Amino acid sequence: MPVSQEALDELALSQAEYEAIVERLGREPNSLELGLFGSLWSEHCGYKHSKPLLRMFEAKNDRLLVAPGSENAGVVDIGNGWAVVMKVESHN
Numbered sequence: 001m002p003v004s005q006e007a008l009d010e011l012a013l014s015q016a017e018y019e020a021i022v023e024r025l026g027r028e029p030n031s032l033e034l035g036l037f038g039s040l041w042s043e044h045c046g047y048k049h050s051k052p053l054l055r056m057f058e059a060k061n062d063r064l065l066v067a068p069g070s071e072n073a074g075v076v077d078i079g080n081g082w083a084v085v086m087k088v089e090s091h092n
Contacts, residue, residue, distance in 0.1 A: 002028075057074070065083055
């Protein structure tokens with residue numbers, strides 16, 4: 001099924017992601033499959049934009065009170081008895 005750029009835009013999929021889908025399936029996806037990939041690979045469900053950025057943070061540091069991924073949030077000691085909690089909503 002040839003897919004239009006408009007259809008990819010509606011699903012927030014890039015042309016490169018579409019090509020990866022075709023490679024994984026070994027064929028062109030049908031509209032249902034394409035919609036599923038669009039949902040599962042979305043920022044909301046898969047963090048396709050933020051996950052690479054989050055990996056740039058240090059995983060070990062004296063000021064890190066709760067490590068990323070251990071409690072679905074990270075906690076950083078900012079001094080004077082204060083801490084900052086950073087959380088990304090997750091459905092995974």
